[in-house]
Amino acid sequence: MKKLLGLVFVFILVLFSSCDLLGELFSDENNNLGNASSGKFWARNTSNNEDYRVSADLLVRGRYCNIWVEKGSATKSQAQMVANEYDNKIYGMMIENFSVRNFTDGNKKYDNIMEYADWLGDGDGKLCILLLDIKDNYRRGINNSYVAGYFLGIHFFNTSRSNGRDMIFVDTNPGMGETEEAFSTLAHEMQHLMNLATTFYLRSERNKRGELLGLSPMDTWVDEGLASAAEYLYKGHLDNRIDWYVYNGYKEEPSKAEYRGLIDKGNNFFVWENHNNNQYAVMDDYATVYLFFQWLRLQAGRSSIYNEIIASKDSDYNAVTKVMNAAVSGQGFSNWDVLLKSWLAANYINAPTGIYGYKNDSKLKVVKVPAPFSGNIDNLIRLDPGEGVYSRMSNGSNMPAASGQIRYSSLSKSPVAVDNTTADGRILLSYNVNTNNEDNSEFGATTGIAIPSASVVNITFPERSAISKISRPYKIDAADIVGRDKFNVVKQIVNRKVSDVKE
Helix, strand or coil: CCCCCHHHHHHHHHCCCCHHHHHHCCCCCCCCCCCCCEEEEEEEECCCCEEEEEEEEEEEECCCEEEEEECCCCCHHHHHHHHHHHHHHHHHHHHHHHCCEEEEECCEEEEEHHHHHHHHCCCCCCEEEEEECCCCCCECCCECEEECEECCHHHHCCCCCCCCCCEEEEECCCHHHCHHHHHHHHHHHHHHHHHHHHHHHHCEEECCCCEEEEECCCCHHHHHHHHHHHHHHHHCCCHHHHHHHHHCEEECCCCCCEEECCHHHCCCCCCCCCCCCCCCHHHHHHHHHHHHHHHHHHHHCCCCHHHHHHCCCCCCCHHHHHHHHHHCCCCCCCCHHHHHHHHHHHHHHCCCCCCCCCCCCCCHHHCCCCCCCCCCCCCEEEECCCCEEEEECCCCCCCCCCECCEEEEEEECCCCEEECCCCCCCEEEEEECCCCCCCCCEEEECCCCCCCCCCCCCCCCCCCCCCCCCCCCEEECCHHHHCCCCCCCCCCCCCCEHHHCCC
8 A cells, every 4th residue: 555645635635624634644543454354444424524433344345346334334235236336337337427548647557547546545456335324413304414425535545534545435324215316426426536536647736757746626616517417327317406496496395494595696506605694505506517517418419528527637617618619619618708608598598409508308498597586776786706697678778888707698588599789678697707716706787677487396305405304314415514625736745756656
């Protein structure tokens, strides 16, 4: 197993980690279990963001995975079921759609990025999957939210409170109650693992001697968009994401309380988890990034677009614009302004053909802009980078002038039209084109006139929400419980030749 100086990967430890880890980077404690069939692992208590030890047994040795089970948490038959699904379906699907292939790093050749991730981890040739009852405050009938699974980058590396292996954690209570959900979670988290491994290979800064100077992990919204695409490729459309967007929230029954997001006020994925004033707003992020990455796939005409994005050397919006500009010629998608505007327009127009819709997809053709927001007295609204809102223009009105990072377009369904001049009776799209998703919001103008609200039926249950007091278990992302710290590119750190990372 490799010996790795911890400072090289400070950014990874910051991710999902408490700051006390930084003082323990040079600890000798690790989980070198070798060929043992039982041992202890570090796991994360998502209710208090603390690490603890889990005793587990190796119940199944699969072709591409080893299934460890927390004592008393799952049966051998359940572990075998997970191994079979991973070996026979998930592994191949993920390699096909999200893996760099046949590459060399240093003096070593790799068939795919999972082999590279294994080199970063324990080098045993298999993914470690730990089935456990994740500590997440789940209490059936009282608190029905549960963390379905997680991947923590710290476990790639041999540092304190690291398991020193490529691994994913999957919940058993109640996570294994619906196996398809457990498997789609595994695909989601596997993309995160593959994305980080790809970052180490492609999005790293090294000098001529091969010494690592820094890393540029993908923006959260790109990483999560690809993870949502992994779930789609495994199980098909995520109806709950579509419904959450159209309805701007979720309503279980007409007689029960509504759980509202902020999509009608422009909230979307580009600035991830930025609206802390609404506990449900993170659902907006998942819903909108799902729709955006479905729109990318449909416009490109192929799911391989995901492979091209994850393999980009860019870590921000450029990873998407460059790939989409090459995939869809003549639309100007190299410009983030154009790409963002086209997708925002598609959500209102949703034409069966062309760039302003979802290509008449059987599920996505129902996408409609949710009910309108309530502006302030001056018909102004704050828009963070990437956000956009819709309002109706009256006859005789004029288009507002662009200001700062705020742009305007008029939208028409019949005939299909998107332009920056015609105003009369159309829908006004007000949006923020700032590509710096850490920048401040700006005021955008609206007309204050509502657009027609959508009529929604067959609302399904949302995933990864922050809703309380609901009647059945629902999944949430561990990142939204313990907090998603920002990545920082390490510019100057301890020099360490890549060839010396592994003994």
